[in-house]
Amino acid sequence: MNVLEHVNEDAEALRKLARAVRPGGRILLWVPGYMQFYGDFDRKVGHATRFTPQTLRAAVERAGLEIEALRPVNFLGGIAWWVARATRTRSL
Numbered sequence: 001m002n003v004l005e006h007v008n009e010d011a012e013a014l015r016k017l018a019r020a021v022r023p024g025g026r027i028l029l030w031v032p033g034y035m036q037f038y039g040d041f042d043r044k045v046g047h048a049t050r051f052t053p054q055t056l057r058a059a060v061e062r063a064g065l066e067i068e069a070l071r072p073v074n075f076l077g078g079i080a081w082w083v084a085r086a087t088r089t090r091s092l
Contacts, residue, residue: 001030004059005047014063026068031056033072037082 007013017027032042032050042050051059053070060067 001028002032004029005031005042005049005051008048010049010059011062014060014065018063018065027065029056029060030073 004010004013014027021027032047034052035050038047038050049055053072057067057070060070
C-alpha cells in the first residue's frame, strides 16, 4: 500500500514483489491516482508518479501479472481536493 508510486521502474518492482508471494497468492495495490493531482505533497514525500486505472493496468501487465479487480477508490474525494486546491490558488 502506497509504495509503487515511489518507484520509477514500477513493472520491475511488481515482478520482484510477485516472486516474494506464495504461488497462488495475491498482491493488493493501493496507489494515489491521477497525475492532475500531483503536487508539492507528492514531491515532498518522494512520489515518482500517480496512476490512472489505465497506467496501473499497463504496469501490472508489463510485469506479467493478472488483474483480478481494478477500480478507483475515493474519486469524489479527489475532485473535492482539486476544487479546494484551485480555489486556494486563485485566492493567493
